[in-house]
Structures are given as C-alpha cells and as structure tokens.
Amino acid sequence: MNEIDSKKFQRDIHNIGFTVHENIFSKEDIAELNQYAMKLKPERGHDMNQKWYGWNKVKNMENPIDDVDWAYYWTVKAKHPLISKVYDAFRPLCDSALGKGNWAFHVTDFIVLQPGMNFYRPHIDTPYRFKEFRYADDLLGLQFMVMMCDFNEQNGATGYVPGSHKYIYDPDQVREEISWEVFFADNYKQYKAEAGSFVCWHPRLLHSTMPNQSKEIRRALLVHATTHDTKKKLKVIDPQVNDALRTS
Numbered sequence: 255m256n257e258i259d260s261k262k263f264q265r266d267i268h269n270i271g272f273t274v275h276e277n278i279f280s281k282e283d284i285a286e287l288n289q290y291a292m293k294l295k296p297e298r299g300h301d302m303n304q305k306w307y308g309w310n311k312v313k314n315m316e317n318p319i320d321d322v323d324w325a326y327y328w329t330v331k332a333k334h335p336l337i338s339k340v341y342d343a344f345r346p347l348c349d350s351a352l353g354k355g356n357w358a359f360h361v362t363d364f365i366v367l368q369p370g371m372n373f374y375r376p377h378i379d380t381p382y383r384f385k386e387f388r389y390a391d392d393l394l395g396l397q398f399m400v401m402m403c404d405f406n407e408q409n410g411a412t413g414y415v416p417g418s419h420k421y422i423y424d425p426d427q428v429r430e431e432i433s434w435e436v437f438f439a440d441n442y443k444q445y446k447a448e449a450g451s452f453v454c455w456h457p458r459l460l461h462s463t464m465p466n467q468s469k470e471i472r473r474a475l476l477v478h479a480t481t482h483d484t485k486k487k488l489k490v491i492d493p494q495v496n497d498a499l500r501t502s
Contacts, residue, residue: 255277255280255450256275256276256277256278258275258278258343258347259275260347263275263347263350263351264350267351267393267396267454267456270416270417271414271416271417271418271419271420271455271458272416272453272456272459273454273455274445274447274451275452275454276447276448276451277448277450278452279339279340279400279450279451281449281450283450284400284402284450286334287334287336287400287402288402288403288449290332290334290336291364291366291473292473294329295312295319295329295330296312296319296322296328296329297313297327297328297330299312299324299328299366300375301322301323301325302323302324302368302370302371303323304325304373304375306502307322307327307502308500308501308502309493309502310500310501310502312327325370325372326365326368326371327365328363328365328366328476329363329364329365330363331361331362332362332363332364337362337475340398340400340477341359341477344398344479347396347454348479352393352394352479352480356481357479357481358480358482358485359477359479360395360478360480360485360495361380361476361477361478361494361495362477363475363476364473364476365399365474366471366473367409367410367466367471368466369466369469370466371410371465371466372467374413374435374438374439374463374464374465375462375463376413376415376428376434376435376437376442376460376461376462377425377429377462378425378457378458378459379395379397379455379457379459379461379478380397380478380480380488380494381394381395381457381480381487381488381492382394382423382457382458383457384425384488384491385425385426386491387484387487388422388424388425393456394457394480394484395457395478396454396457396478396479396480397455397457397476397477397478398453398476398477398478398479399412399453399454399474399476400450400451400475401447401448401449401451401453401474402473402474402475403449403470403471403472403473404446404449405446405448405451405472407444407446407464408467408468409466409467409468410463410464410466410467410468410472411444411445411446411447411464412453412455412461412462413444413461413462413463413464414442414455414459414460415437415438415443415460415461418441418458418460419455419456419457419459419460421458428460434460438460438462444464457478
C-alpha cells in the first residue's frame with residue numbers, strides 16, 4: 255500500500271479543494287468493510303425520481319432497502335472496528351489542516367449509489383451548507399471518502415469543480431436553482447481510483463454524486479472531520495446529529 259503524501263494533500267486542498275490518494279488501505283480490509291456495509295440499512299436519500307426520503311420516513315418503513323427505488327442513500331452510522339484504521343490514517347492529515355488537538359471526527363457512514371442513478375445534485379457540505387457558516391473564511395472541516403470498489407466515470411466517481419471552494423455560496427441557491435446544475439455540468443471533473451483509495455475535499459467545494467451507468471452498486475465510506483468549535487454548533491443545528499430537527 256502507498257504512503258499518504260501529506261504535502262500533496264495540503265497543496266491540493268488549498269489550491270484545488272479536492273485530492274486523490276490511491277491504494278492506501280488493504281484490499282482485505284476494504285473487502286471486510288464492504289461486506290459489513292452491505293448489511294447496513296438506509297437512513298436517508300433520494301429515489302430515482304429525485305424524491306427525498308428523510309430520516310423519519312425511512313425509519314418507519316418495514317423494509318427500507320426494498321420499499322424505495324433508491325438512486326442513492328446514506329446508511330446508519332458505521333461502527334466497524336476496522337474504521338479505527340481509517341481514522342488513524344486520517345488523523346495526521348486533520349492535525350496539519352485543522353490544527354493539532356483542534357478537531358474531532360463528526361459523522362461516519364456509507365453512501366450507496368445504485369445502478370441506473372442518472373442525475374446530478376451539485377451541493378456544498380457541512381458545515382458551509384448551513385447559513386450560520388456561509389461567510390466563514392477558515393477551513394472548518396474536511397470530507398473524506400474511502401472507495402469500497404473501483405471508482406471511475408462509468409459508475410459515478412464524484413464530480414467536482416476545481417477551485418470552487420474559494421467562493422462564497424448561498425446554500426439555498428445551490429440546492430434549489432437550476433443554474434447551478436448547468437454551471438456544474440459545464441465545469442466538473444471526475445477521477446479514477448481503485449478500491450482502497452480515498453479522496454478528500456474542502457466542504458465548500460461544489461461537487462456531486464454522479465450518474466452510475468454501470469450494473470454494479472458503488473459504495474464508499476464517508477468520514478467527516480470538523481473543528482471543535484464547529485462541532486459544538488453542529489450539535490445544535492445539524493439534523494444528522496440532532497434528532498429533534500428531523501422533520502422529514
């Protein structure tokens with residue numbers, strides 16, 4: 255397995271907002287994590303018609319994996335022992351980017367992209383997707399994604415607009431205005447990476463899950479890290495960790 259190039263990581267996150275590191279985790283560990291992930295239930299996501307199914311609606315389903323024609327979904331929280339190896343690999347990167355002792359892992363789950371998913375959903379991530387952080391200049395978090403299979407353009411490797419993390423966005427406009435989809439479609443890039451690789455991006459980077467034109471499920475482990483001060487605020491305003499805010 256390859257060592258993580260920390261200088262490349264820092265340079266890419268600063269300049270591009272997105273970085274790719276290939277063959278970091280063993281195939282055996284990834285295969286075990288993938289088998290574990292296959293057993294996890296959906297927690298929320300979109301169906302093939304882009305209809306949103308929130309936490310409460312999915313929780314009340316008898317068989318959520320089959321009751322929805324999923325395009326993609328996030329699973330319940332991931333707790334497998336091998337995730338500690340993933341954390342260990344990412345800690346030095348978070349220390350250098352967010353400040354040693356100044357951050358914590360926030361949310362860890364899997365995202366599952368189904369064959370036939372055929373739309374873009376350009377967006378920015380936590381914490382900047384909340385209005386409370388819209389004008390924050392500092393790097394307040396990092397979004398990591400570990401490939402459970404080979405990622406490529408055919409099966410929906412993440413699309414992203416290089417350098418777009420350097421701009422301030424209205425999160426509501428990004429979610430709701432069709433012009434952002436046009437802008438994204440005209441400017442996005444994708445990558446190729448084998449199972450066991452990981453990517454990381456600045457949460458303000460404009461990015462999207464992409465169409466899966468293959469016949470196979472595309473699955474990845476998501477690990478979000480954020481500064482301690484940001485995490486305290488997210489405990490209040492983020493429905494992913496504050497159940498009382500889950501209205502759908």
